[in-house]
Amino acid sequence: MKCYNILYILFFSLIACGSSDDENNPQPGNVILTCSPEKVEATPIEGTYLLSVTCSGGEWTAFASDDCTSWVTAKVSDPSLSTGKVTVSVNANTGTVNRSGSVIVKSGSKRIIIPVAQRAAMSVSQREIYSNSRGESFTLSVVASADWGAKSNDSWVKVEKIDNKTIRVITDPNDNKVARNGSIDIVSGVEKITVAIRQESAEDRDIETPDGYHLVWHDEFSEGTVLGGDWTHEVQNAGWVNNELQTYVNGSADGKRVTELVDGRLNINCFKGSDGKIYSGRVYAKVNTGWLYGYFEARILLPKGKGTWPAFWMMPANNNFSTNPWPNCGEIDIMEEVGADPNVVSSSVHCEAYNHTKNTQKTAAKNIGTAESEYHVYACEWTPDYLKFFVDGTELMTFENEGTGKSVWPFTYQFYPIFNLAWGGSWGGYKGVDEDALPVTMKVDYVRVFQK
Numbered sequence: 349m350k351c352y353n354i355l356y357i358l359f360f361s362l363i364a365c366g367s368s369d370d371e372n373n374p375q376p377g378n379v380i381l382t383c384s385p386e387k388v389e390a391t392p393i394e395g396t397y398l399l400s401v402t403c404s405g406g407e408w409t410a411f412a413s414d415d416c417t418s419w420v421t422a423k424v425s426d427p428s429l430s431t432g433k434v435t436v437s438v439n440a441n442t443g444t445v446n447r448s449g450s451v452i453v454k455s456g457s458k459r460i461i462i463p464v465a466q467r468a469a470m471s472v473s474q475r476e477i478y479s480n481s482r483g484e485s486f487t488l489s490v491v492a493s494a495d496w497g498a499k500s501n502d503s504w505v506k507v508e509k510i511d512n513k514t515i516r517v518i519t520d521p522n523d524n525k526v527a528r529n530g531s532i533d534i535v536s537g538v539e540k541i542t543v544a545i546r547q548e549s550a551e552d553r554d555i556e557t558p559d560g561y562h563l564v565w566h567d568e569f570s571e572g573t574v575l576g577g578d579w580t581h582e583v584q585n586a587g588w589v590n591n592e593l594q595t596y597v598n599g600s601a602d603g604k605r606v607t608e609l610v611d612g613r614l615n616i617n618c619f620k621g622s623d624g625k626i627y628s629g630r631v632y633a634k635v636n637t638g639w640l641y642g643y644f645e646a647r648i649l650l651p652k653g654k655g656t657w658p659a660f661w662m663m664p665a666n667n668n669f670s671t672n673p674w675p676n677c678g679e680i681d682i683m684e685e686v687g688a689d690p691n692v693v694s695s696s697v698h699c700e701a702y703n704h705t706k707n708t709q710k711t712a713a714k715n716i717g718t719a720e721s722e723y724h725v726y727a728c729e730w731t732p733d734y735l736k737f738f739v740d741g742t743e744l745m746t747f748e749n750e751g752t753g754k755s756v757w758p759f760t761y762q763f764y765p766i767f768n769l770a771w772g773g774s775w776g777g778y779k780g781v782d783e784d785a786l787p788v789t790m791k792v793d794y795v796r797v798f799q800k
Contacts (some may be wrong), residue, residue, distance in 0.1 A: 420464055444468050480547070593656060643799075664763050
C-alpha cells in the first residue's frame, strides 16, 4: 500500500511538472499564424513600426525577445481577434555599431520570429567649426552605414565629398568687421547632422592666438559708441556688496555715461553726480551662457586715485545663489587693483575652502610699475586641471585642482567675464577715498576668449 501511494504521487507530480502554458491553453494543431512584414529594418532614430497579424486559432500575443528589451517594445492591439496589429517601438541607436533583436508573435505553440535590425547612428568628427577671417579648409570624417551626402547652407561655405568617409569644408575670406555664422548639413535617409560654422571678423587677423586654442568670441570695441547685445549692465545702489560707495547704473547719470566706446576702447567711468552720489559701471559679457574652460584675456589701462577698485573677473552663469551661494559657487579674479596701492595688480581664486572671509583665499600680487599709465594684458588659462594667471604673458599664479571635490574645485560649469570700476569699499577704501581724484576711467582695449 505504501508503494502504491508513492507511485501515485510520483505519477501526478510528473504530469504537473511537464505541463506548460500551451498545454493548459491548447490550440488546434492546424492554427494559421501570419505576420507582415516579415522583418523590421529600423533607422537609427527613434521610431515605430506596424506589424499586421492574422491568427485562425483564438488569442495571440507578441513581445520583444530578451536580447533587445532595452531598446525594443511591442504593444498588441485586438489580440482576441483573428486580425490585429502590433506596434513595435524602437529607441534611437546612439552607438557606433548596428544592432539586432526580434519580436516574437505567438499563439499557443505556434510562433513567428520577426527580426529587428537597426543601423548605427551617423556621426561626424566635429559638429562645430571655428574659422579665422582669412578662410580655412577643414577635413571632417563621417561614419554612416548607408549612403549620405553633404550640402552647404551659406554661399561663403563650400563643401565637397572626398570619399565615402570624408568631406572637405572651405570658408571664403571674411573682409567684414562683423563675425558671421553658417552651417552645413550631412544627410543619410531621415538622419541629418548640422555642423555649425563661425567665422571671425576681419579684426581677428591681428589677433595672436595661444598655442592649441582658437578664438571663440571677442570684442574689440571698435564699432559704435555703446556696448552691443553681448553685454549686460548691473544696476545696484551703493552698499550692495563689499560696502562699496558707488551706484551702478545702465546708461547715464547727470548726462554722463558710465560706459561708452571711445577711440576703439571701452571706457568705464566713475564720477560724482550733482546729487552727491558716486556713479560707475559694472558689465557682464555673455552673462547667460559664459564658457566652460578656455583662455580669457583683456588689455586694460587702470585709473589713478585713492578709492578706485577696478577689476576683470568671472562668475558662474545662471547660478542659483540660494542653493549654491558664494563662495561655494566659485569666483575667478583675473585682475584687481586698488588705487591706494598703485600699480600693484593681483589675481585670486575664491571657493568654499579658500576665500577672503576665512583669509584663506589663493592670491598672488605684483607691482608692475605702469598699470596706471600703460596698457597691460591680463589673462587666465582655465582647464579641468588648473587655473593659471598671467600679466603680459608672464605667469603670476597657478591654482591646481587638488581632486578633493567641490569645496576646492567648483569650477566645473560655465563662467562669464566681468569688468567693473568700484569706488571705496572694504578693500578699495581700506585707506580711505580721495574724491578729488574723481572722475576716473578704466579703459579696456579688448577682451578675447579662446578655447581648445
